[in-house]
Amino acid sequence: MITAEAVIDLNALRHNYARLKEISRCNRVIAVIKGDAYGHCAVEVAKALDIADTFAVSRIEEAMELRTAGIQQPILLLEGCFCREDLAVASELNFQTVIHDKTQLEDLVAIRLSQPIITWLKVDTGMHRLGVQPGDVSEYVERLSNSSNIKGEINFVSHFSCADDKESSVTQHQIDVFESVIADFPGAKSIANSAGILFWDLAHFDQVRAGIALYGISPDENSIGSEYGLKPVMTLQSKLISVREHGAGKPVGYGEIWKSSTPTKIGVVAMGYGDGYPRLAPSGTPIWVNGREVPIVGRVSMDMITVDLGLDSQDRVGDSVEFWGENLPIEKVANEVGTIPYELTIKLTKRVVKTYKAL
Ligand SMILES: *Cc1c(COP(=O)(O)O)cnc(C)c1O
DSSP: OOOSSEEHHHHHHHHHHHHHHHTTTTEEEEEEHHHHHHTHHHHHHHHHHOOEEEEEESHHHHHHHHHHHHSSSEEEEEEEESHHHHHHHHHHHHHHEESSHHHHHHHHHHSSSOOOOOOEEEEEEOOSSSSSSSGGHHHHHHHTTTOBBBBOOOOOOOSSSTOOOTOHHHEEEEEEEEHHHHTOSOOOOEOOOOHHHHGGGOSSEEEEEGGGGGGTOSSSSTSSSSGGGGOOOEEEEEEEEEEEEEOOOOOGGGGOOOOOOOOEEEEEOOOOOTTOTEEEEEEEOEEEEEEEHHHHHHOSSSEEEEEOTTTOOOTTTOOOOEEEEESSOOOOOOOOOOOOOOHHHTOOOSSSSEEEEEE
16 A cells, blocks of 8 residues: 655646746746756656746756656756866757856856857846856856857846745845846846746746746745645645544653643554655644644654544544645645745655656
C-alpha cells in the first residue's frame, strides 16, 4: 500500500499556465521549473507544459536534464553560466544565458562559441543580490553588442525584492528604475515573478517568469491561489496507520511536548520529517481527515505524525489524510508552520511517491 504520496495534477498545471498567460495578456510566459519544479518533478512538468513558451532553471545541470528528457523549448539559465565550460554547453544545447557581472561578461566575449546564444543582461534595480548597476548598463550593452557570441538583441531582466507586499513602494521604484535604464534598447524586457504577474500590472513588460503561481500557490501569505483562479497542483497525502484510545492528561510522542486535556482518540499518520514534512510544525497545525481539519499534536517524528481525532471520531486505519493541496490550502499550512509554501513543496524527499493525474 502506498502511504506518503504527492499527487501531481497536470491538468491543474496546464490550467494555471493558461491562466497566467491570460493575466499577463500578450506576454510570453516563462515557466520557472528550477528546484525540480519546486518539488513537482521538472521533467514531468515540462512534458505536460508543451504549451509553455520557455522554461527557466537555476543550474545548468537542471537544463541538461530537461534536454536529455527530450524537452525542446528554449531554456533560460536564471543566473547565467558560472564558467566558460558551461557557456560551451549552453551554446550547444540552446540555453539562454544571463550576464549579471563582469566575470560573466569577460567569459562570454572571450570565448569562441559554436553557435551564438540568446543573452539577457541582468540589471540590479534594488534587490542588490545579482545584477549590474543601472549606470553600467550602456557599457555592458556595448561590449556585448560587439560580440559574435550573442544571438539577436540583448534582452533585459531584473528581479523584485518585495513584490508580494502590495503596500510596499519598493516595487514601483524598481519598475521605474528598470524602465528608465532599458527604455532606449530594443531587446525583450522581463522583471515580473509570480507576485509581479498577479499584483503589479505595470511589471509585465514583454515576458514574465512564473514560478510558485504555476503550481497554483499564491506568492502572498495573506491569500490563496484560488483567489486568482489558480488550482493547486500538488496534493500531499498519506494514510492513518493507527487509531488509539487516549486518556486525559497523557502526553504523546517525543519530549512529551503535548498532553491531552480530555479523553480522545489519537490518529497516527505515515508522514514525518523523513518525508519532508517540517519537524517544526507546531501542535495545532491542521491536516485534513475525512472532510474536516484536525490538529497535529506532539512532535513530528521522522516517520509519523500524531493527530487529535476527537473522542467521537469514526476514522479508521487505512483512511486517507491530506497535508496540503486540494482541500487544505498549502498557504495556510505554511503560515501555521512559519515558513513559505515554496519551502514545503521543494523539501519533499524521495520517499514520497509521486503520482501524476493524467492529462
Ligand atoms: C525563482 C525565480 C522566479 C520565480 O519566482 P516565483 O516567486 O516562484 O514566481 C523568477 N525569476 C527569478 C530570477 C527567479 O530566481
